[in-house]
Amino acid sequence: MKKVFFLFIVFFAFSVVSGFSLNGPAGRVETSIYKSYGVPYIDINSIVKSFGLVLYWNPVLKEVKLEAPGFALLMSLNNRYASANGRTFDMSGPMIFHNGILYVPLDVKEQVLDLYMKTGDSAAGNKRARLQNFKVVIDPGHGGENIGARNKNGADEKTIVLDIAKKVMAILEKNGLQVVMTRDKDVFLKLSKRCDIAQSEKADLFISIHANSAPAKSVTGIETFVLGIPTSEVIKSIEEIEDGELALGDSIYTNGQSEPIDSAKRKRLSKRLACFINEEVVKSAQVKNRGVKEARFYVLRNTDMPAVLVEVGFISNADESVLLLHEDYRNKIAQGIASGVLNYFQE
Numbered sequence: 001m002k003k004v005f006f007l008f009i010v011f012f013a014f015s016v017v018s019g020f021s022l023n024g025p026a027g028r029v030e031t032s033i034y035k036s037y038g039v040p041y042i043d044i045n046s047i048v049k050s051f052g053l054v055l056y057w058n059p060v061l062k063e064v065k066l067e068a069p070g071f072a073l074l075m076s077l078n079n080r081y082a083s084a085n086g087r088t089f090d091m092s093g094p095m096i097f098h099n100g101i102l103y104v105p106l107d108v109k110e111q112v113l114d115l116y117m118k119t120g121d122s123a124a125g126n127k128r129a130r131l132q133n134f135k136v137v138i139d140p141g142h143g144g145e146n147i148g149a150r151n152k153n154g155a156d157e158k159t160i161v162l163d164i165a166k167k168v169m170a171i172l173e174k175n176g177l178q179v180v181m182t183r184d185k186d187v188f189l190k191l192s193k194r195c196d197i198a199q200s201e202k203a204d205l206f207i208s209i210h211a212n213s214a215p216a217k218s219v220t221g222i223e224t225f226v227l228g229i230p231t232s233e234v235i236k237s238i239e240e241i242e243d244g245e246l247a248l249g250d251s252i253y254t255n256g257q258s259e260p261i262d263s264a265k266r267k268r269l270s271k272r273l274a275c276f277i278n279e280e281v282v283k284s285a286q287v288k289n290r291g292v293k294e295a296r297f298y299v300l301r302n303t304d305m306p307a308v309l310v311e312v313g314f315i316s317n318a319d320e321s322v323l324l325l326h327e328d329y330r331n332k333i334a335q336g337i338a339s340g341v342l343n344y345f346q347e
Protein backbone atom coordinates (compact mmCIF):
# COMPACT_ATOMS: atom_id res chain seq x y z
CA MET A 1 0.00 0.00 0.00
CA LYS A 2 2.81 2.34 0.94
CA LYS A 3 4.66 1.56 -2.32
CA VAL A 4 1.60 2.34 -4.47
CA PHE A 5 1.28 5.66 -2.76
CA PHE A 6 4.93 6.42 -3.46
CA LEU A 7 4.57 5.67 -7.21
CA PHE A 8 1.51 7.88 -7.31
CA ILE A 9 3.56 10.77 -5.91
CA VAL A 10 6.36 10.15 -8.41
CA PHE A 11 3.90 10.11 -11.29
CA PHE A 12 2.61 13.52 -10.36
CA ALA A 13 6.00 14.89 -9.53
CA PHE A 14 7.24 14.06 -13.03
CA SER A 15 5.92 16.49 -15.61
CA VAL A 16 6.96 17.75 -19.04
CA VAL A 17 8.38 21.22 -18.77
CA SER A 18 9.58 22.12 -22.23
CA GLY A 19 10.62 20.98 -25.67
CA PHE A 20 14.38 21.08 -26.04
CA SER A 21 16.85 20.44 -28.77
CA LEU A 22 20.04 18.86 -27.71
CA ASN A 23 23.10 19.82 -29.73
CA GLY A 24 25.95 17.43 -29.40
CA PRO A 25 28.95 16.53 -31.56
CA ALA A 26 26.96 13.70 -33.16
CA GLY A 27 24.02 15.89 -34.08
CA ARG A 28 20.89 17.63 -33.01
CA VAL A 29 18.16 15.68 -31.23
CA GLU A 30 14.72 16.96 -30.29
CA THR A 31 13.79 15.93 -26.79
CA SER A 32 11.80 17.10 -23.79
CA ILE A 33 12.84 18.26 -20.38
CA TYR A 34 10.94 16.70 -17.50
CA LYS A 35 10.98 17.92 -13.97
CA SER A 36 10.98 15.66 -10.97
CA TYR A 37 10.95 17.37 -7.59
CA GLY A 38 12.11 20.58 -9.25
CA VAL A 39 15.09 18.95 -10.98
CA PRO A 40 15.10 19.05 -14.80
CA TYR A 41 15.58 15.59 -16.27
CA ILE A 42 16.39 14.40 -19.74
CA ASP A 43 15.82 11.05 -21.42
CA ILE A 44 19.14 9.19 -21.55
CA ASN A 45 18.52 7.99 -25.13
CA SER A 46 18.52 11.54 -26.50
CA ILE A 47 21.87 12.18 -24.80
CA VAL A 48 23.25 8.97 -26.28
CA LYS A 49 22.13 10.03 -29.75
CA SER A 50 23.21 13.65 -29.75
CA PHE A 51 26.65 12.90 -28.29
CA GLY A 52 27.22 9.74 -30.29
CA LEU A 53 27.74 7.63 -27.17
CA VAL A 54 27.44 3.88 -26.65
CA LEU A 55 25.25 2.80 -23.74
CA TYR A 56 25.88 -0.28 -21.58
CA TRP A 57 23.36 -1.31 -18.94
CA ASN A 58 24.41 -3.61 -16.11
CA PRO A 59 21.13 -5.05 -14.73
CA VAL A 60 22.83 -6.59 -11.71
CA LEU A 61 24.51 -3.44 -10.46
CA LYS A 62 21.77 -1.26 -12.07
CA GLU A 63 24.54 0.79 -13.58
CA VAL A 64 24.80 2.66 -16.86
CA LYS A 65 28.03 3.21 -18.68
CA LEU A 66 28.12 5.77 -21.52
CA GLU A 67 31.17 5.48 -23.70
CA ALA A 68 32.92 7.35 -26.48
CA PRO A 69 36.57 7.15 -27.56
CA GLY A 70 38.55 8.42 -24.59
CA PHE A 71 35.48 8.96 -22.47
CA ALA A 72 33.46 6.87 -19.96
CA LEU A 73 30.63 8.03 -17.73
CA LEU A 74 29.26 5.77 -14.99
CA MET A 75 25.91 6.35 -13.30
CA SER A 76 23.89 4.09 -10.94
CA LEU A 77 20.15 3.95 -10.54
CA ASN A 78 18.81 6.12 -7.71
CA ASN A 79 22.27 7.48 -7.10
CA ARG A 80 23.17 11.12 -7.64
CA TYR A 81 26.92 10.57 -7.98
CA ALA A 82 28.34 10.04 -11.44
CA SER A 83 31.87 9.20 -12.44
CA ALA A 84 33.31 10.72 -15.64
CA ASN A 85 36.76 9.44 -16.62
CA GLY A 86 37.29 8.54 -12.96
CA ARG A 87 36.25 11.93 -11.66
CA THR A 88 33.16 12.14 -9.41
CA PHE A 89 30.32 14.55 -10.14
CA ASP A 90 27.47 15.37 -7.79
CA MET A 91 24.38 15.61 -10.01
CA SER A 92 21.35 17.62 -8.99
CA GLY A 93 19.34 14.39 -8.56
CA PRO A 94 19.68 10.62 -8.96
CA MET A 95 19.36 8.72 -12.22
CA ILE A 96 15.80 7.32 -12.27
CA PHE A 97 13.46 5.11 -14.28
CA HIS A 98 10.27 6.65 -15.61
CA ASN A 99 7.87 4.73 -17.87
CA GLY A 100 10.59 2.19 -18.53
CA ILE A 101 13.10 4.79 -19.69
CA LEU A 102 16.15 5.99 -17.84
CA TYR A 103 16.28 9.68 -17.07
CA VAL A 104 19.28 11.64 -15.88
CA PRO A 105 19.43 15.17 -14.48
CA LEU A 106 20.06 17.73 -17.21
CA ASP A 107 23.25 18.82 -15.51
CA VAL A 108 24.89 15.58 -16.66
CA LYS A 109 24.93 17.28 -20.01
CA GLU A 110 25.97 20.66 -18.71
CA GLN A 111 28.51 19.58 -16.11
CA VAL A 112 29.94 16.52 -17.77
CA LEU A 113 29.18 15.98 -21.45
CA ASP A 114 29.61 19.57 -22.59
CA LEU A 115 32.94 19.58 -20.81
CA TYR A 116 34.30 16.29 -22.11
CA MET A 117 32.55 15.86 -25.41
CA LYS A 118 32.56 19.33 -26.94
CA THR A 119 36.12 19.28 -28.20
CA GLY A 120 34.84 19.28 -31.79
CA ASP A 121 32.70 22.33 -31.15
CA SER A 122 35.40 24.25 -29.36
CA ALA A 123 37.79 23.51 -32.22
CA ALA A 124 35.19 25.02 -34.57
CA GLY A 125 34.90 27.99 -32.21
CA ASN A 126 38.66 28.48 -32.21
CA LYS A 127 38.76 28.28 -35.99
CA ARG A 128 36.07 30.93 -36.24
CA ALA A 129 37.85 33.15 -33.73
CA ARG A 130 41.04 32.86 -35.78
CA LEU A 131 39.25 33.68 -39.04
CA GLN A 132 37.82 36.86 -37.51
CA ASN A 133 41.31 38.32 -37.71
CA PHE A 134 41.33 38.21 -41.51
CA LYS A 135 39.77 40.56 -44.01
CA VAL A 136 38.91 39.66 -47.59
CA VAL A 137 38.05 42.24 -50.24
CA ILE A 138 35.76 40.83 -52.92
CA ASP A 139 35.61 42.70 -56.18
CA PRO A 140 32.72 41.88 -58.51
CA GLY A 141 33.97 42.95 -61.94
CA HIS A 142 32.40 45.71 -64.07
CA GLY A 143 29.07 47.35 -63.09
CA GLY A 144 26.86 50.19 -64.27
CA GLU A 145 27.47 51.06 -67.91
CA ASN A 146 30.41 48.67 -67.91
CA ILE A 147 28.53 45.43 -68.55
CA GLY A 148 31.49 43.16 -69.22
CA ALA A 149 30.89 40.11 -71.35
CA ARG A 150 27.35 39.61 -72.61
CA ASN A 151 25.46 36.81 -74.29
CA LYS A 152 22.33 37.37 -76.34
CA ASN A 153 20.55 34.87 -74.08
CA GLY A 154 20.53 37.52 -71.36
CA ALA A 155 23.68 36.56 -69.46
CA ASP A 156 25.50 39.75 -68.42
CA GLU A 157 28.85 39.43 -66.70
CA LYS A 158 28.30 42.39 -64.35
CA THR A 159 25.07 40.91 -62.95
CA ILE A 160 26.28 37.32 -62.68
CA VAL A 161 29.53 38.18 -60.94
CA LEU A 162 27.83 40.53 -58.48
CA ASP A 163 25.46 37.78 -57.44
CA ILE A 164 28.27 35.23 -57.07
CA ALA A 165 30.34 37.75 -55.08
CA LYS A 166 27.47 38.37 -52.67
CA LYS A 167 27.02 34.65 -52.15
CA VAL A 168 30.75 34.24 -51.48
CA MET A 169 30.58 37.13 -49.01
CA ALA A 170 27.70 35.49 -47.13
CA ILE A 171 29.53 32.17 -46.79
CA LEU A 172 32.79 33.76 -45.68
CA GLU A 173 31.05 35.99 -43.13
CA LYS A 174 29.18 32.99 -41.78
CA ASN A 175 32.59 31.41 -41.19
CA GLY A 176 33.81 34.43 -39.27
CA LEU A 177 35.88 36.26 -41.90
CA GLN A 178 35.57 40.01 -42.36
CA VAL A 179 34.47 40.80 -45.90
CA VAL A 180 34.45 44.10 -47.77
CA MET A 181 32.87 44.39 -51.21
CA THR A 182 34.20 46.90 -53.73
CA ARG A 183 30.64 47.20 -55.04
CA ASP A 184 27.44 45.61 -53.77
CA LYS A 185 25.14 47.01 -56.40
CA ASP A 186 25.03 47.73 -60.10
CA VAL A 187 27.31 50.77 -60.22
CA PHE A 188 30.29 51.76 -62.29
CA LEU A 189 33.51 51.64 -60.33
CA LYS A 190 36.93 52.60 -61.63
CA LEU A 191 39.62 49.96 -61.45
CA SER A 192 41.74 52.37 -59.41
CA LYS A 193 38.92 52.72 -56.86
CA ARG A 194 38.70 48.94 -56.49
CA CYS A 195 42.42 48.81 -55.68
CA ASP A 196 42.16 51.79 -53.32
CA ILE A 197 39.52 49.94 -51.33
CA ALA A 198 41.70 46.83 -51.01
CA GLN A 199 44.72 48.92 -50.03
CA SER A 200 42.97 51.18 -47.52
CA GLU A 201 41.16 48.25 -45.92
CA LYS A 202 44.54 46.54 -45.55
CA ALA A 203 42.92 43.39 -46.87
CA ASP A 204 44.58 40.04 -46.35
CA LEU A 205 43.23 38.84 -49.69
CA PHE A 206 41.83 40.47 -52.78
CA ILE A 207 39.54 38.44 -55.02
CA SER A 208 38.26 39.90 -58.25
CA ILE A 209 35.40 37.91 -59.77
CA HIS A 210 34.77 37.93 -63.51
CA ALA A 211 33.26 35.82 -66.25
CA ASN A 212 35.12 35.04 -69.43
CA SER A 213 34.55 35.51 -73.11
CA ALA A 214 36.40 33.89 -76.00
CA PRO A 215 36.13 34.08 -79.78
CA ALA A 216 35.98 30.26 -79.82
CA LYS A 217 32.46 29.69 -78.56
CA SER A 218 33.18 26.11 -77.49
CA VAL A 219 35.59 27.12 -74.73
CA THR A 220 34.37 26.48 -71.17
CA GLY A 221 35.73 26.23 -67.62
CA ILE A 222 37.20 28.14 -64.74
CA GLU A 223 40.59 29.80 -64.70
CA THR A 224 42.18 31.90 -62.00
CA PHE A 225 44.85 34.50 -62.61
CA VAL A 226 47.69 35.73 -60.46
CA LEU A 227 50.00 38.60 -61.33
CA GLY A 228 52.65 37.63 -63.87
CA ILE A 229 53.58 37.75 -67.47
CA PRO A 230 50.96 36.30 -69.80
CA THR A 231 52.12 33.25 -71.68
CA SER A 232 49.79 33.53 -74.62
CA GLU A 233 48.05 35.98 -76.93
CA VAL A 234 44.73 34.67 -75.65
CA ILE A 235 45.57 35.80 -72.13
CA LYS A 236 46.69 39.18 -73.43
CA SER A 237 43.33 39.58 -75.09
CA ILE A 238 41.53 38.73 -71.82
CA GLU A 239 43.62 41.38 -70.07
CA GLU A 240 42.52 43.90 -72.64
CA ILE A 241 38.87 43.01 -72.25
CA GLU A 242 38.89 43.08 -68.44
CA ASP A 243 40.98 46.24 -68.24
CA GLY A 244 38.98 47.70 -71.13
CA GLU A 245 38.31 51.04 -69.51
CA LEU A 246 42.05 51.68 -69.43
CA ALA A 247 42.68 50.69 -73.03
CA LEU A 248 42.36 54.19 -74.41
CA GLY A 249 45.76 54.10 -76.06
CA ASP A 250 47.82 51.18 -77.27
CA SER A 251 48.78 49.95 -73.83
CA ILE A 252 46.74 48.82 -70.89
CA TYR A 253 49.47 50.16 -68.62
CA THR A 254 48.78 53.47 -66.99
CA ASN A 255 51.34 53.55 -64.26
CA GLY A 256 54.50 53.38 -66.29
CA GLN A 257 55.29 49.77 -65.41
CA SER A 258 56.66 47.87 -68.35
CA GLU A 259 56.44 44.47 -66.70
CA PRO A 260 54.58 43.39 -63.59
CA ILE A 261 56.66 43.08 -60.48
CA ASP A 262 55.64 40.85 -57.63
CA SER A 263 57.35 39.60 -54.50
CA ALA A 264 58.05 35.89 -54.38
CA LYS A 265 55.97 35.59 -51.24
CA ARG A 266 52.92 37.35 -52.65
CA LYS A 267 53.11 35.31 -55.80
CA ARG A 268 53.35 32.06 -53.87
CA LEU A 269 50.37 32.95 -51.69
CA SER A 270 48.30 34.18 -54.62
CA LYS A 271 49.00 30.95 -56.50
CA ARG A 272 48.08 28.90 -53.47
CA LEU A 273 44.74 30.70 -53.22
CA ALA A 274 44.15 30.37 -56.96
CA CYS A 275 44.80 26.61 -56.81
CA PHE A 276 42.41 26.15 -53.88
CA ILE A 277 39.69 28.17 -55.63
CA ASN A 278 40.00 26.25 -58.89
CA GLU A 279 40.02 22.89 -57.11
CA GLU A 280 37.00 23.70 -54.97
CA VAL A 281 34.95 25.21 -57.80
CA VAL A 282 35.69 22.16 -59.94
CA LYS A 283 34.47 19.96 -57.07
CA SER A 284 31.30 21.91 -56.32
CA ALA A 285 30.22 22.92 -59.83
CA GLN A 286 31.75 20.07 -61.88
CA VAL A 287 33.34 22.48 -64.29
CA LYS A 288 36.49 22.17 -66.40
CA ASN A 289 39.67 23.34 -64.64
CA ARG A 290 41.61 25.58 -67.04
CA GLY A 291 44.24 26.10 -64.39
CA VAL A 292 46.10 28.90 -62.68
CA LYS A 293 47.49 31.46 -65.11
CA GLU A 294 49.51 34.63 -65.02
CA ALA A 295 48.38 37.98 -66.34
CA ARG A 296 48.89 41.67 -65.77
CA PHE A 297 45.38 42.75 -64.84
CA TYR A 298 45.25 46.25 -63.43
CA VAL A 299 43.70 45.11 -60.13
CA LEU A 300 46.50 42.57 -59.63
CA ARG A 301 49.22 45.08 -60.49
CA ASN A 302 47.89 47.77 -58.20
CA THR A 303 47.27 45.85 -54.99
CA ASP A 304 49.92 44.47 -52.72
CA MET A 305 48.20 41.71 -50.77
CA PRO A 306 47.82 38.18 -52.21
CA ALA A 307 45.35 38.72 -55.03
CA VAL A 308 43.59 36.68 -57.69
CA LEU A 309 41.21 37.28 -60.54
CA VAL A 310 38.77 34.41 -61.00
CA GLU A 311 37.08 33.87 -64.33
CA VAL A 312 34.15 31.73 -63.24
CA GLY A 313 33.06 30.56 -66.68
CA PHE A 314 32.52 31.60 -70.27
CA ILE A 315 29.64 33.94 -71.06
CA SER A 316 30.53 33.30 -74.72
CA ASN A 317 29.68 29.60 -74.43
CA ALA A 318 26.00 28.85 -74.93
CA ASP A 319 25.73 26.11 -72.29
CA GLU A 320 27.94 27.70 -69.66
CA SER A 321 26.20 31.06 -69.94
CA VAL A 322 22.85 29.35 -69.41
CA LEU A 323 24.27 27.58 -66.35
CA LEU A 324 25.49 30.92 -65.02
CA LEU A 325 21.96 32.26 -65.32
CA HIS A 326 20.80 29.61 -62.85
CA GLU A 327 20.90 30.47 -59.20
CA ASP A 328 21.76 26.94 -58.02
CA TYR A 329 24.78 26.90 -60.35
CA ARG A 330 25.92 30.31 -59.08
CA ASN A 331 25.54 28.92 -55.54
CA LYS A 332 27.88 26.08 -56.44
CA ILE A 333 30.44 28.44 -57.94
CA ALA A 334 30.22 30.68 -54.86
CA GLN A 335 30.55 27.71 -52.53
CA GLY A 336 33.67 26.62 -54.41
CA ILE A 337 35.29 30.06 -54.25
CA ALA A 338 34.44 30.38 -50.55
CA SER A 339 35.79 26.90 -49.78
CA GLY A 340 38.99 27.80 -51.60
CA VAL A 341 39.37 30.90 -49.43
CA LEU A 342 38.66 28.92 -46.25
CA ASN A 343 41.22 26.29 -47.27
CA TYR A 344 43.72 29.08 -47.81
CA PHE A 345 43.31 30.30 -44.23
CA GLN A 346 42.97 26.89 -42.64
CA GLU A 347 45.65 24.77 -44.15
Ligand SMILES: [Zn+2]
Pocket residue numbers: 141142148149157210211241242
Ligand atom coordinates in the same frame (compact mmCIF):
# COMPACT_ATOMS: atom_id res chain seq x y z
ZN1 LIG B 1 35.28 40.84 -66.63
